[in-house]
Amino acid sequence: MQIVSDISELRAALRDLRAKGDQPTPRSVGFVPTMGALHAGHRSLVQAARQRCDIVVASIFVNPTQFGPNEDFSRYPRTLELDCQMLGAEGVDVIFTPTAEAMYPSGASTFVDVEGVSGRLDGASRPGHFRGVATVVAKLFHIVQPDFSFFGQKDAAQVAVLRKMVRDLDFPLEIIVCPTVRESDGLAMSSRNRYLSAEERRQALTLSRALHAAEVQSARGEHRASALLETMRATLQEEPAIRVDYIAAVDPDTLLPIDDVAAGALLAVAAYVGNTRLIDNVLLVS
Secondary structure (H helix, E strand, C coil), X not given: CEEECCHHHHHHHHHHHHHCCCCCCCCCEEEEEECCCCCHHHHHHHHHHXXXXXXXXXXXXXXXXXXXXXXXXXXXXCXXXXXXXXXXXXXXXXXXXXXXXXXXXXXXXXXXXXXXHHHCCHHHHCCCHHHHHHHHHHHXXXXXXXXXXXXXXXXXXXXXXXXXXXXXXXXCCEEEXXXXXXXXXXXXXCHHHHHCCHHHHHXXXXXXXXXXXXXXXXXXXXXXXXXXXXXXXXXXXXXXXXXXXXXXXXXXXXXXXXXXXXXXXXXXXEEEECCEEEEEEEEECC
16 A cells, blocks of 8 residues: 655556556556545445455545635544555555645636536535535546546535536546445444534434435335425424534435425435534435
């Protein structure tokens, strides 16, 4: 395993790795971009990449441009040594750990805006967030040039933005979405879970409980989005300490609201538990 911070060094390492072996076809590269503070959800992405690809690259970079002025950039957990140990144990070939100065050179003024979809769900709550996400991921795709990149279903709105970016800009890669990994009690794994006190963690279970209640209702034949959202709202109101940011039933590609979920839908929720903003979702299939 190699750990590199310099862009030129990463490109050289990948040239060497691609040149190895005697396969008749080029060696495939799988890429897992992260902000570190890794958990079992990230591990599942790396494992999926390892199973599918010849070379696996992971990045660790807390991207400043996707945080708003009053968000948690400065206190976002940074656990580089432990993260590298986890990634090494999972067989990652190269870990890319760039600095902010490397990713955003002095005077940089170019950004990627995915209009429309970037202003929905988390994009509506966090103006500019998805511009920062799209910009840094586009740069990482350009640097790594992967064949496949792996993301978690928990970040469904991010996935929708990045899929559209890949289509619109003709990136020669495929985005692979892996299932949300949950704790045994249903809480969706997140790096921000470590902010929660014991009581807040108990309260946070209300998000997955609300989604599960609506999912069960849908499976029993209720296709009206309004009814499913009411079920979610009622469940969330059982925990008055939670402050709901949004609940939504949307098309998973466009993130536009839908009225009928019979053909499939994304049910999504974002809420504050204490001072921590958490997101979760379930994908209903037809």
